[in-house]
Amino acid sequence: MWGQKLRQAQQLPGDTIVATVMSNLGFELAWEKLGGQLIRAAVGDQYVHAEMLRSGSMLGGEQSGHILCRHYAVSGDGLLTALHLAALVQQSGVSLAELMSQSFQTYPQRLKNVRVEDRSRRLNWKECAPLQQAIAQAETAMGNQGRILVRASGTEPVIRVMVEAVTTDLVNHWTETLASAVQTYIAV
Known part of the structure; x- marks a missing residue:
């Protein structure tokens, strides 16, 4: 406004x-x-x-x-x-x-934090090929119907996974999928 x-x-x-x-x-x-x-x-x-x-x-x-x-x-x-x-x-x-x-109409948005104690793994999350593939798959699937943001927190030992899309179902599906990938490949 x-x-x-x-x-x-x-x-x-x-x-x-x-x-x-x-x-x-x-x-x-x-x-x-x-x-x-x-x-x-x-x-x-x-x-x-x-x-x-x-x-x-x-x-x-x-x-x-x-x-x-x-x-x-x-x-x-x-x-x-x-x-x-x-x-x-x-x-x-x-x-x-x-x-x-x-x-304006807001898109459904969800933010999920995945705890990653290992600082090096957390800060170098972009180097994890399986996680990058999961993000690419989600971006391709949603096209211009959604957006993904994955980032290491600057204040907490977490990686933040944010997904927004035209429907709550898409948001929830991809948030859980990507948070699971972070848990599997980074937080181990």
Whole structure:
């Protein structure tokens, strides 16, 4: 909603927003349908901020709620975001619930953590051929109907498996399949 407002005011260079790899695919597809571009950054508002500087973007944020708007500040500010959201609601003349329902449809998303105590195995998970094959198989099967993110946590001894897709059945199937592959080939 904030991106649309900035875009209409021609204050969004390249109609670009920066979000993290965790941001919902429904958001990305809705923004692209409006003619915008979404750049994905690593998880963490510092990475969103760095990508905003690199790309010249003015608006970015995380699914968790850290919103950065370089027009006003260089860090996420919950109060500033709340004030902008309140202004958008007031200007629209409809309720926040109505604005949200008009915004975009989120895709079902599931995140599963697989504990991997061995730090070396955890950090080098990309070198595991069977896991890479399982990820490729899932990506091929879902095509443009879903998205997969596998990554080692930077804060916990886990590998995070996130799957989002058009249906909950696809999400659950591929989340369990990939988490099982991590358990079998990495967490041993």
